[in-house]
Amino acid sequence: MRDVTVQGATMRDVTMMGDVTIIGDVTTGGVTITGRVTIMGDVTTMGDATTVGATTMGDVTMIGDATIIGGVTIMGDVTIIGDATTVGNVIVQDATVMGDVTIMGDVTVQDATIGDDVTIMGDVTIIGDATIMGDVIVLRDVTMMGDAITMGVAIMGDVTI
Secondary structure, eight states, X not given: OOOEEESSEEOSEEEXXXXXXXXXXXXXXXXXXXXXXXXXXXEEESSOEEXXXXXXXXXXXXXXXXXXXXXEEEEEEEEESSOEEESSOEEEEEEEESSOEEESSOEEEEEEEESSOEEXXXXXXXXXXXXXXXXXXXXXXXXXXXXXXXXXXXXXXOEEO
16 A cells, blocks of 8 residues: 545545555544554544554544554543553643553653553653542653542552652
8 A cells, every 4th residue: 555645534444554644633433554643633533443653633532442552642632432552652642541551661641531540561751630540550660740649559660759
């Protein structure tokens, strides 16, 4: 396949093997993307989403599980009504996750609300408020420059608050 540039798209089931640049909002069903993704609009997925690297300059809403196997930069709000698993670095502005979160890389978050358990196997930097209503397991360092409200924490590394 070749690279794809889309102005505005509504997609059912899409498999893309190259880089994707989308200038507009995206509404999708099940999505598998094996290249870099740059989206300059909002993203709404109604099925499971698997990406291998993504940069989004709008809001992301996922009504399914999210598996991300690359670096992710999101310059808008993130709402995931399912589980989230990432195997790379994650940078988000605002995050709301109503499921489990497993991150096997570094995490930088401005504000986070998580309604279930969080497992992080890398560094965590939170530059804002964090509300977590489940267990938190961090196997590396944690740096927070804002308020943190948790109801169960296990940390096997350094903590700077």
